[in-house]
Amino acid sequence: MKSTTALFLLFCFLVPSALAQLKFAFYGPSCHRTGSIISTVVADSFRRDPSITAALLRMQFHDCFVTGCDASLLIDPRPGRPSEKSTGPNASVRGYEIIDEIKRRLEAVCPGIVSCADIVALATRDAIKLAGGPSFLIKTGRRDGLRSNPADVNLPGPTIPVSASIGAFAVKGLNVDDMVTLIGGGHSVGSIHCSLFQDRLNDPAMDRSLNAQLRNTCSAPNDPSVFLDQRTPFVVDNAIYGEMQRQRAVMRIDQNLALDGATSGIVSRSEWAVAKMVQTNRRMEALEDAIDNQTKELVAAIAERENGCLKESSIDFGNLNVLTYLHWFCETVGFAPKTKEHRE
Numbered sequence: 001m002k003s004t005t006a007l008f009l010l011f012c013f014l015v016p017s018a019l020a021q022l023k024f025a026f027y028g029p030s031c032h033r034t035g036s037i038i039s040t041v042v043a044d045s046f047r048r049d050p051s052i053t054a055a056l057l058r059m060q061f062h063d064c065f066v067t068g069c070d071a072s073l074l075i076d077p078r079p080g081r082p083s084e085k086s087t088g089p090n091a092s093v094r095g096y097e098i099i100d101e102i103k104r105r106l107e108a109v110c111p112g113i114v115s116c117a118d119i120v121a122l123a124t125r126d127a128i129k130l131a132g133g134p135s136f137l138i139k140t141g142r143r144d145g146l147r148s149n150p151a152d153v154n155l156p157g158p159t160i161p162v163s164a165s166i167g168a169f170a171v172k173g174l175n176v177d178d179m180v181t182l183i184g185g186g187h188s189v190g191s192i193h194c195s196l197f198q199d200r201l202n203d204p205a206m207d208r209s210l211n212a213q214l215r216n217t218c219s220a221p222n223d224p225s226v227f228l229d230q231r232t233p234f235v236v237d238n239a240i241y242g243e244m245q246r247q248r249a250v251m252r253i254d255q256n257l258a259l260d261g262a263t264s265g266i267v268s269r270s271e272w273a274v275a276k277m278v279q280t281n282r283r284m285e286a287l288e289d290a291i292d293n294q295t296k297e298l299v300a301a302i303a304e305r306e307n308g309c310l311k312e313s314s315i316d317f318g319n320l321n322v323l324t325y326l327h328w329f330c331e332t333v334g335f336a337p338k339t340k341e342h343r344e
């Protein structure tokens, strides 16, 4: 593994920086109306239903956490070909119609230019601002993935222990601070179905009046939902951290963030502010880079193993990005591509 990393570092010097795709105003030259079209659709949708901020935030998280921010969550299942969308954790993800409407309008003015992954990122950014959250610039240039496999969906469940959650975020290159900011920022809006926090209803430590209220709501049929942040459910702010400290978080993992020694200090830090969410959003952007680096590392490993570049790799990676990058890489560094027959 060490040698692969070293090889990868070497390749960094050989490979021009064309791979650092994300940049500010990426669509300036190719589709300058991208921002205004997205913000119009998001503002109209928000006026009709302010809960779309929660819908988009969750959609972005569920997309980015699984194979990077590549819109693979948006790919519809087909008969015999389930996709990420078909899985349990994504069953209640909503807001797809907003992305569809934006894509439809963008295709009418700039066909084939703006990726769905960028639409999700920009729409979520706009929706955060409309819900009282920070206003910030984000880089664009994400590419849409072609792969959407239910087996890739490794999203954490509501009762995941804090330590396991730290591990799950770490795999994505996000640290404990990022995790607490993202979970709290995300769960500062939106709702959760009663079936997903039954354990909290029987938790004697939970704030009594909230417990009684939730029991009452959840006694209704058809699995009703309640707000994740009981204080300011439509505002992207830090109120939920106060709720966590008062044993008033609804979801188990949210409550445990305030109780676990690894995260309680971060929760109680009063200076948590919107600015931090902006920073963390930038770290979410780095998920792209992490994916790219994985791809680069795989390519480095192949090139190392194959002692050069094969024209057609005999290895099935189930990942188109790797092959595309491998071909690009071989051309760029001037390795004479070898066919399988000429393999040494």
Ligand code: HEM
Binding pocket: 051, 053, 054, 055, 057, 058, 061, 092, 094, 156, 157, 158, 159, 160, 165, 182, 183, 185, 186, 187, 189, 190, 191, 192, 193, 196, 225, 253
């Ligand atoms: C350990 C991490 C996380 C777990 C276990 C988790 C789990 C959940 C669960 C179980 C729900 C309720 C779903 C339902 O009732 O159908 C939910 C809702 C939600 N989550 Fe998370 N989540 C996590 C992290 C995040 C992050 C990082 C974000 C965004 C940055 C986020 C944003 C949301 C939002 C906005 C909702 C409400 C959605 C709506 O109202 O439609 N979550 N989450």
